[in-house]
Every structure is written in C-alpha cells, then in structure tokens.
Amino acid sequence: MEADSTGGNMRGKPDVEMADNPLEPYVEFLRQQLEDQDPVFLIGVIVALAVVIITCVFLKYFLSSKTVRSAVLLVGLCDSGKTLLFSRLLSGKFKRTQTSITDSSAPYKAKSDRGSTWTLIDLPGHDSLRCQYLEKFKSAARAIVFVVDSAIFQKEVRDVSEFLYDLLTDAVISRNAPAMIVVCNKQDITMAKSAKLIQQQLEKELNTLRVTRSAALSSQDGSVGGSLYLGKKGKDFEFAHLPVKVEFVECSARGSKGDDGEADIKNLEKSLAKL
Template identity: 85%
Template sequence: MGEKADVQMAQNPFEPYVESLRQQLEEQDPVFLIGVVVALAVVIITFVFLKYFLTSKTVRSAVLLVGLCDSGKTLLFSRLLSGKFKRTQTSITDSSAPYKAKNDRGSTWTLIDLPGHDSLRPQYLEKFKSAARAIVFVVDSAIFQKEVRDVAEFLYNLLTDPVISRNTPAVLVACNKQDVTMAKSAKLIQQQLEKELNTLRVTRSAALSSQDGSVGRSLYLGRKGKDFEFSQLPLKVEFLECSARGSKGEEGDADVEKLERSLAKL
C-alpha cells in the first residue's frame, strides 16, 4: 500500500497541495471568494487595457503634413528633413522619411507629405490617419483671405473625422509663408477660421438634418449652444507661424524653429 502511494506521489507530486487548497477554499466565506474573483478580474482587465493603450500609442508614430495645393507642404517637408531649399511641384502621391525630433529623447517620427489636391486628399488622409501622432495643417498665410473657405472646409472634415477625434493627435496649424509682406498672422488666421468653422458647422448640421432628420452619424464640432472655439475640441490645436522659404530666399535658412519645438514635444 505504501509503495502504491509513493508511486502516485511520484506521478502527481502536487496533488496533496491541490487537495489542501481545495479544502481551504471550501472553508472560506463565499463573499470572500467572490471578492477575490472580482479583484483578479479587475487586474486582468487593467492589464489588457494598458497593453492596448500602450500599443496603440506606439503604433501612432506618423506626422502628417496636410493642406491645400501650393501651401508649401513639400518645401516644408524638405526643410524639416535636411534644412535645404528644394524646388518643388504639386505632389500627386505621398512622400515619407524618418524625422528625428530636436529633443533630448531622440524621438524619431515618420514624416509624411500628403498631396494637397482636393481630389486626392480624402484617399490619402484615409490611408494614414490611423497612424497619425500629429497632423501639421499647412496654411498659405499670404493668400489666406482668398482661401479661407476652402481651408475651413478641409479643416472641418479633418476635425470631425471619427478616427482622428478618437485618437486625438496633436494638430499644429502651420501658418506658412510669413516671409511674404501681406501674410496674415497666426492669431488672425485662428480667429477667422473659428468664425468660418462656426458658420460651416451650422450649414453642415442643417444639411444633415434635412436629409434624415438626425445628425447622429456626424461628430459635432465644438460645444452646442456656443460659438466655436478651438479650445472646445478634445484634441490640442496649436497655431504657429513659419516660413519654409525663409526671409533670405533660396540661399537662406528656413524659419521653422517654432514648428520644430512643437514637434519636439510630441
């Protein structure tokens, strides 16, 4: 009999411990056991959430350069990467390259220049928006007054996009071409865009309501009952001035320090 027990012990050395644990659990108060199960469940759920959160943060490592045609995106792309002036033409496809931020962490992002033509913008934004850690929205400050409606419509579509709203990338509105005498300031551009977006919000909401009696499928921009301001958004929108060309023309340096500082904070 003793030899048989020894054989069983050798085959399953943990059986006595399992049996002892089972007996102890049976003697415990059911309320206590429920509490232990709930605590374990909370730990597991928290672990899964943190893993998902950290993974999604890691994946979003792209900095998108977007804007209307001829706003200076491609030259800005070149200046940020090499500091050099480069003659450009209207882009019909995306361009990408590693960009090393000027910070102590040595952060490296994938800088992507997206086409600015209105027939190409939607498909390229759809392709890259999920990976965006930041979006640099480039505005031509010199002719902003002529393009304010088009700029506002593009920005409205971007800010009400469900994926962008959920991921909350930083949005940097780069008011480019500040080297031009008639260029509008970043503050003035912000104020005019807020007014234009406020008007656009009313017309878009009215159009959707007339179609199906509901605006539930479209994200509402800002706060209902209040005039629109960028501070109302769930994501951070920063306006800054820059000049990809620079005040000294092709031979001089670009004025992109403010943009570089903002990218260094990502």
C-alpha cells in the same frame, strides 16, 4: 482456488482506483485545508484571485488592441508649401518642389532632449487625392500639421476651413486626438496674414460651416445623430472648445533670404519636440 482468485481481485481493485485518480489524495487534502480555514479569509483569497484574473485579461486586451501612432502628417491645400516644409524639416535645405500626386515619408528626429523619432509624411494637397491619402494614414497620426498659405489666405479661407472642418469632425481623428498644429506658412511675404488673424477668421468660418453642415444633414434624414458636433452647443465656435489642443504657429519654409537662405521653422520644430 476460487477464494484465492476473489481475494486477489479485491486486493487489486484499490490499486486500479488509485491509478485512475492519482490526484485524489491531493484534492482531499486541499478540501480538508479549505474546510479548516476561516470563511472570511477564504472570501478574501477568492476576491484577490478575481482581481488578478480581471487585471490580466484587461492588460492583455489593452496591450493587444493599442495602436502605436508614430506618424506626423503634413496636410493642406495645394501650393501651401508642405513639400518644401517636409524637405526643410528633414535636411534643412531648400529644394525645388512641384505639386505632389503621392505621399512621401521619411524618419524625422525631433529636436528635443528625448530625441524622439517620428515618421514624417507629406500628403498630396489636391482635393481629388487628399481624402484617400488621409484615410490611409490618419489612424497612425500622432500629430497633424495643417499648412496654410498665409499670403493668399483671404482667397482660400473657405477651402481651408472646409478641409479643416473635415479633419476636426473625423471620427477616427477625434477618437485618437492627435496633436493639431496649424502652420501659417510664407510669413516672409509682405501680405502674409498673422497667425492670430488666421485663427480668428477660421473660427468664424468654422462656426458658419457648423450651421450649414448640420442643416444639410438634418434635411437629408431628419437628424444629425451620425455627425460629430464641432465645439460647444449654444456657443460660437472657438478652437479652445475642442477636446484636443490646436496650436497656431508662424513659419517660412522658404526663408526671408530666398532660395539660399535658411528657413524660419523654429516655432514648428519646438511644437514637434513636445510630442
């Protein structure tokens, strides 16, 4: 009886081990196959698998972290004509406007073969509001349309330059590099400055601001390490020195025939069609 009991236990033991390790035969088979392979072939397989894994991890990180930027921001000083330009781009119609105290947004379909649709956002131009609204939307900007009043540009050149300087040296905007379009509006007015003249004067003002702002930061903490340098060091500032292209276009949101006439915004529409 004892012998039978012992024999029975011995016969049952392999079954228990097999139950505990159901994959053992497959592992052993795989090990044997690997041993029979050429080492150079195995190294190639390992390298290929590593490349696939790294690529998958990279794509997952890239796709999950990528932000879709689909906003076109209309920015500028008060009374530069942003809100009327906003209305003209959307409907083509003239609309009586007043100083904006909040943002307005609507879908805008570009006039191109692709017919891409962007979110057009008109931001307030008052100096006490524009910074907070810019902070809210700048991360989503695919393009920034900076509207300038060409008729009174000489009076506002300093304020225009300071606002533009803040945009061009903003860390988020610099990293995302949205398209930058400077719209020289109100060309229907006789005293309006041309886009070329406005560009030249802005370059001079921004060159001066670059010096004064850098000096101010340096006097505060002894360095300018935390600021973005505008343009190329050792050279007078030019828009051509920027990593992003800045385009200057002329337009008239009101139009030469007054309220009932059509706007002259074709140059701006062409620029938006290229986004």
